[in-house]
Amino acid sequence: MLYHYPSTAKVDKIIPKNKFYQRGSANHRIERLFVEQVESIRWAYKLSPHTINLNDSETIKEIQIFSIVSRVERLDTEVLQFIDKLIPSPIIFEIVFEDKIKVIANYKRQSQADSQKFVLGKYYATDWQDLTQREDLPIVFGIADLYEYFIEQLLLSTNKASPNVVLIPNIKANLSTMTQKTDSIEDKIAHAEKVALLTKQINELQKRIYKEKQFNRQVEMNLQLQTLQKQLKELSKI
Numbered sequence: 001m002l003y004h005y006p007s008t009a010k011v012d013k014i015i016p017k018n019k020f021y022q023r024g025s026a027n028h029r030i031e032r033l034f035v036e037q038v039e040s041i042r043w044a045y046k047l048s049p050h051t052i053n054l055n056d057s058e059t060i061k062e063i064q065i066f067s068i069v070s071r072v073e074r075l076d077t078e079v080l081q082f083i084d085k086l087i088p089s090p091i092i093f094e095i096v097f098e099d100k101i102k103v104i105a106n107y108k109r110q111s112q113a114d115s116q117k118f119v120l121g122k123y124y125a126t127d128w129q130d131l132t133q134r135e136d137l138p139i140v141f142g143i144a145d146l147y148e149y150f151i152e153q154l155l156l157s158t159n160k161a162s163p164n165v166v167l168i169p170n171i172k173a174n175l176s177t178m179t180q181k182t183d184s185i186e187d188k189i190a191h192a193e194k195v196a197l198l199t200k201q202i203n204e205l206q207k208r209i210y211k212e213k214q215f216n217r218q219v220e221m222n223l224q225l226q227t228l229q230k231q232l233k234e235l236s237k238i
Contacts, residue, residue, distance in 0.1 A: 001103045001126045001153050002094070002134040005044075005065065009051035013043045024086050033079050039069040041083075044094070047143065057144040059110045063090050070097045077123050080104060084120055090147050100128040107151050107189055121189065124154035148185045155192045191235070198232045 017038055021031045048062035049055060056062065064087060068075065080093055084106065093104045107121040140146045202225065209221045 001150075001157060002101065002129060003137050004134050005047070005137070006052055009045040009047050011043045011046050015041045015043055017041060020083055020086060024082055026082060030078060030082050033076050034082075037070060037072045037075055038079060039071050042067040042069075047146065049143070052137075054140065054146060055142040057142055060144045060147055061089060063092060063143060063147055063150075065092050065094065067094045067096060070095050073097050077104070080106075080123065081120060084108060088118055092150055096131070097128075099131060101131050102126050102128050103154065105150065105154060107185065109186075122193075124151070124157065126154065126157040151185055152188060155188060195232065195235055198228055198235065202228050202232065 017034045017040075020026070020041070021034050024030075026034070043064065044067045045051075045065035046062055047054075047065065066083070068079075075095055075097075080091075084091055090108045091105065095102050095104055102125055104123055104125040106123045109119050109121070111117040111119050138146070138149050140149060205221060205225050205228065209218055209225065212218050212221060
């Protein structure tokens with residue numbers, strides 16, 4: 001999920017933290033999060049028709065790549081959400097902490113009720129990676145295709161970033177199949193979240209079964225577990 005971006009798209013501009021929370025009229029909590037958790041924010045790249053030779057669309061004109069050096073291992077996603085609300089175009093955040101890096105983003109879409117506004121989705125993240133683990137960008141037709149590809153790759157990532165970030169279970173092969181068979185990025189996100197919810201319910205129920213002392217209750221919960229596992233298996237076939 002880390003890519004080599006072309007030099008033509010490079011911005012490499014440090015943006016002072018106070019520019020964000022002053023422009024967005026941040027409350028005391030948000031301002032404190034910026035001060036305590038963020039070391040620096042760099043506008044690294046701008047992916048647009050002029051910088052990477054891809055066509056734009058009516059809804060997505062460009063994608064921003066922001067690099068944030070974090071002072072903490074678990075950067076609060078309220079910081080990212082605050083930045084996202086200030087900038088209309090989609091943002092891919094590369095979070096650097098010590099000698100490792102992860103990618104975090106949400107699916108930002110144009111509001112159906114008001115084309116001048118946009119809607120933020122839940123945040124998805126990769127695991128921590130080595131700073132040098134980068135690959136070439138995929139071959140796609142347009143900016144919107146590239147953005148959907150980024151989001152799909154995040155859906156395939158095992159995510160342990162933050163309590164505020166959606167946890168996608170480590171069933172990469174099945175989820176990859178699902179994302180290929182569904183029509184839209186919204187469908188893919190909804191499908192991934194259903195899988196995540198079922199997996200969470202299964203894990204919690206397995207822990208309860210392990211702790212349960214009454215045999216009859218164990219039998220009952222095992223039947224519930226089998227039902228959930230069957231539902232997960234059916235979802236994986238879609």
